Amino acid sequence: MKRFLCLIALPVLLGAAAPATAPAPSPANVHAAHAWVRYLLPNLPASGYMVLTNTGDITTKLVSASSAACSALMLHESINDSGTAMMTTVKSLTIPAHGQVSLAQGGYHLMCMKPKMTAGGKIGITLSFADGDNLLLLVPVYGPGGPPNQ
Numbered sequence: 611m612k613r614f615l616c617l618i619a620l621p622v623l624l625g626a627a628a629p630a631t632a633p634a635p636s637p638a639n640v641h642a643a644h645a646w647v648r649y650l651l652p653n654l655p656a657s658g659y660m661v662l663t664n665t666g667d668i669t670t671k672l673v674s675a676s677s678a679a680c681s682a683l684m685l686h687e688s689i690n691d692s693g694t695a696m697m698t699t700v701k702s703l704t705i706p707a708h709g710q711v712s713l714a715q716g717g718y719h720l721m722c723m724k725p726k727m728t729a730g731g732k733i734g735i736t737l738s739f740a741d742g743d744n745l746l747l748l749v750p751v752y753g754p755g756g757p758p759n760q
């Protein structure tokens with residue numbers, strides 16, 4: 611029941627990180643790609659983005675996230691309510707078997723309260739799933755402009 615441990619150094623390296631071949635049938639097996647954090651200022655929440663892929667045969671749910679670099683790391687969704695941009699807290703995020711969920715600007719994202727990080731650095735993020743498994747990530751931090759070439 612081990613998940614892939616995805617240590618993400620740079621987005622440009624992600625294409626080379628091919629997942630290992632897994633025997634079928636397999637449990638839920640989630641890994642993250644293109645993960646990054648947008649850091650603005652110490653007194654503003656930082657937001658985290660990535661693509662979560664479940665290569666397993668069982669649908670799973672992301673139920674919580676944590677990071678030593680954040681006082682709280684929440685699961686949020688950006689919504690547009692009659693032209694007004696708002697954010698709501700999301701209890702869980704379903705990742706279908708053999709499916710993908712994107713955390714991206716304007717949609718689902720991680721929200722890091724009281725960020726303790728610097729642009730150009732990396733932070734550790736732990737994603738916790740409904741079945742009790744955890745996914746550990748090392749995620750690059752960028753400034754307001756985001757990653758280069760994106």
Ligand SMILES: [Cu+2]
Nearest residue numbers: 686687697721
């Ligand atoms: Cu948010």
